[in-house]
Every structure is written in structure tokens, then in C-alpha cells.
Amino acid sequence: MNEADYTSVVDTLRLSDGTIFAMPVTLDVSSADVERLSIVPGARITLRDPRDDEALASSPSMMSTLTTVSRTHPSVAYLRNRVKPFYVGEKVQAIQALSHFDYVALRYTPTELRAHFKKLAWRRVVAFQTRNPMHRAHRELTVRAARQRQANVLIHPVVGLTKPGDVDHYTRVRVYEAIMAKYPNGMGHLALLPLAMRMAGPREAVWHAIIRKNFGATHFIVGRDHAGPGKNSQGKEDFYGITFPRPPADRGNLGFTESHTPLPLAGSA
Secondary structure (H helix, E strand, O other): OOHHHHHHHHHHOEOOOOOEOOOOOOEEEOHHHHHHOOOOOOOOOOOOOOOHHHOOOOOHHHHHHHOOOOOOOHHHHHHHHOOOOEEEOOOOOOOOOOOOOOOHHHEOOHHHHHHHHHHHOOOOEEEEOOOOOOOHHHHHHHHHHHHHOOOEEEEOOEOOOOOOOOOOHHHHHHHHHHHHOOOOOOOEEEOEEOOOOOOOOHHHHHHHHHHHHHOOOOEEEOOOOOOOOOEOOOOOOEOOOOOOOOOOOOHHHHOOOHHHOOEOOOOOO
16 A cells, blocks of 8 residues: 555545545565665565465554554554554555465455355355354354345454454364354355454444455444454443444445445444
8 A cells, every 4th residue: 555545544544546445554664674675666575474464564643543542452552562664555466375274275365255156146145254253143143134135144254363362263263164054054155364453443344344345245244343352441441332433334435236235233343
């Protein structure tokens, strides 16, 4: 993301061309990196980090997207303690997809997942985001949401960086695989999303909806405290919670058609 897009997203939730995009996506580097790699305007560099799906890179200005400077917020702590002082941004050219060695059969690109839905003749797909193990209530609300919209269900958990203390994704995926057997035959599909959670609450909920739309979903379930890190520094209230002001997420802003209407159902973080 270049500087114009970054600034626009932080300030307005839109790219510089007006396209809605709720979260900045950046690559931070140190002064030593700049010197060692001879990074100058117009230079081409190759990214070879096999774990870049677990990077959360942002400058202090991104704290405005988190609406807090409390160090008990995991992303604020990350920004203050781990992020390097410079950004590299511009157009990205894909050379080779990242190699994953765990749960390979559950990893799809957006193109692959859209093709899979087309092969199954799924015209409406309700996507469910989670970073936690699923339980029976999650199964029930996703089935009800699908039946309400005459749709199928995409269980699309994050398997990148999440909140410290969360259950590891190896354990969680076993839970997801077990619960998929409890869905009506042919209703659900499980796919993994290699994404770093920002824990940015309502703003991140919009970003998650955009991502799932790219993967072929037509509906998206927004949780009670979606992408929230839990209690604030006083330990009494959620950082965001159900009463926190929501960014604009109507159909027009997100480019949804009638069949893309987000579903404001209680669900997972």
C-alpha cells in the first residue's frame, strides 16, 4: 500500500481512488534494512519471508484505526514494541505462492474457492469468521443464517497471527473438522485464511467482509464483538463491544448487491 492509499485508509476507510478498504496493509523496515537492501524510490525488492501471513506492520498513526493507545490492546503493544520505523509500499507482483505444509487440502486462493463454489453450484454463500474453536452455538447460528438466506456456509477461520493466549490453529482446525460433520449434508465447507488479526473491532469487521467477498461469499456474519481483543485496561468493559460506533458498512459502501447483505448475527470474534 503506497503512502496515498495508506493515509486515505487510515483517515477515511477508503483507498485514494475512493474504493472502500478499512485496514492499512504495510511492510515495515528498519534503517539497517534500507541500507542493506539499497531500498530507494523506484527500486524492486523481493519478499521471501515464508511467514509473512503472520506479519502485522504499521506505524503509530495506525493506532487511530484501533481507537485506543492502551498497551493492554495487543495490537497497540505490537505497534509500540515490534514495528520498524519505515514503510515500503507500491505495486506488488506475485512470483510464487507461499508454501504451507499443514492442512494443505484446506488452503484455497480466492480464485480456487470461487471456482469450487461454482462447481458445486453454490449461488449464495454465508461466510463465518472465527479465531476461536467453534462450539454447538456457532454451528446453530451458521445453519440458521444459511437457511434464512437459502445459502450454503463457508467456515473461514483465521490461521495467522491472532491474540496472545488464543488457542493455536493446529488444535482449532481439528475442532473445525470435527464440527463440519455436524452440518447437514452438503451445506458447509471449511477453508483456512492465512491472515493476521489486527483486533480492530468494527473497522476490521468491514475488512473481513471485503476479504470474504473476494473469496466468493455473498453474505457475512458479523459477531457481537467482532475482531475485538476483549476487556480494556480497567478490565471492566470490552474495547469495542456491541455499543461501539460502527464504520459505514452498508451495501452501497461495500459494493454488495441484494444477495450480499451482511448478517448482523451474534457470533465469533
